[in-house]
Amino acid sequence: MEPTREQKIWQVVLAIPPGRVASYGQVADMAGLGRQARFVGKALGKLPTGHSVPWFRVIRTTGQIAFPEGSETFERQKSLLEDEGVEVVNGRVDIGRFRWCP
DNA sequence: AATTTGACTATTG
């Protein structure tokens, strides 16, 4: 089975430690995709049911969550992050303190 | 095979 780049992305996301976050660009880079930041989001959107991928630890490089504030997806991500000790204020994370690799 | 599509990012005004 030849792993696709999507699966490499999932692999990288799975490696993000709890209580930490990573940017899409960072995940793309670590997966060996270079600048495929956009593809990371798409790959996460295609996750199969029953997955255990911590997609919520992936945010924008600005620290903002990638969804409109108030949407259901946004709220779910925010809750999951806060549950791991990541502060989310105004839809943003303190990237300076919670980023996986500064 | 060609075109469209994106849970992005860096740059510019």
Add this chain to the structure above:
DNA sequence: ACAATAGCCAAAT
């Protein structure tokens, strides 16, 4: 600090 633009490239259609 914020809005618009351009660049990015694998996958889906």
